[in-house]
């Protein structure tokens with residue numbers, strides 16, 4: 202297949218390299234004026250990819266958007282005029298809340314939402330480390346997107362395990378819940394994910410999981426606070442030595458995805474009239490930090 206990947210960051214590079222290895226054609230759209238880019242796994246021969254060629258966007262069989270949640274709309278706007286209306290578009294990012302705006306911008310394209318738990322880290326602009334083996338879940342966001350289940354097989358062949366979900370909202374909410382628990386706490390404490398397993402945080406984690414489960418239930422998902430907590434602690438254990446993405450954003454004084462993680466939870470809680478004070482406090486603390494970078 203002919204893929205265009207929008208965003209050559211850690212996740213874009215991981216999928217680009219894996220899809221190429223699996224025999225697909227891969228073209229990147231980046232924010233720089235460059236007609237080719239070089240990417241490779243550490244200790245492996247780097248690969249050269251074409252970049253920013255409108256004709257290759259037009260000819261794409263699939264467009265995969267691998268940017269941060271707050272960059273999705275700009276990224277779609279940049280490619281929209283060259284995109285064939287039948288080309289499936291896959292959004293792969295943490296957080297929720299971009300799909301409706303993308304559906305409005307791309308009224309005809311099949312839209313697929315994806316969530317991955319693979320870990321990837323750029324050691325330099327062209328060198329990538331696959332830091333953690335995870336899995337990828339994909340599912341349709343509109344009627345034509347729901348017919349794109351073949352993509353799960355293609356993705357699974359390139360980088361297992363990838364699954365097609367009839368109800369992608371469940372997978373997205375489960376990942377959102379994990380991110381709501383791990384990301385702001387590890388960002389504010391500037392600690393590794395494993396610190397969530399320490400006794401001192403149990404009370405706060407219980408409250409967060411109760412609030413999150415209540416919102417998920419109101420959204421029609423069958424879950425309990427104990428499941429939300431268990432899933433977050435499992436991920437914290439499996440990624441104990443990692444720094445979460447929000448931890449790194451705070452460390453480097455960058456804007457984080459808080460608006461699309463805890464912010465999304467809060468907006469859904471408001472629409473169901475559910476109080477989520479512990480999540481709100483974390484949200485506000487991260488927003489205050491982000492404001493302080495802007496003021497500096």
Ligand SMILES: NC(=O)C1=CN([C@@H]2O[C@H](COP(=O)(O)OP(=O)(O)OC[C@H]3O[C@@H](n4cnc5c(N)ncnc54)[C@H](OP(=O)(O)O)[C@@H]3O)[C@@H](O)[C@H]2O)C=CC1
Nearest residue numbers: 208209210211212231232268269272275276294295320321
């Ligand atoms: N890294 C990981 O291990 C994991 C990440 N995720 C999620 O995946 C998403 C991507 O993460 P990650 O790859 O780490 O993030 P990065 O910041 O490494 O990559 C994002 C890339 O998108 C590029 N970009 C931004 N806007 C545009 C645009 N308009 N057009 C083209 N390119 C653009 C950025 O370019 P520039 O260099 O110009 O800024 C950057 O290279 C996030 O939601 C993240 O939370 C999920 C699971 C694991």
Ligand SMILES: CC(C)(CO)C(=O)C(=O)O
Nearest residue numbers: 383440443444445446447
């Ligand atoms: C799962 C987790 C918390 C892994 O660090 C993550 O998705 C992130 O850092 O954003």
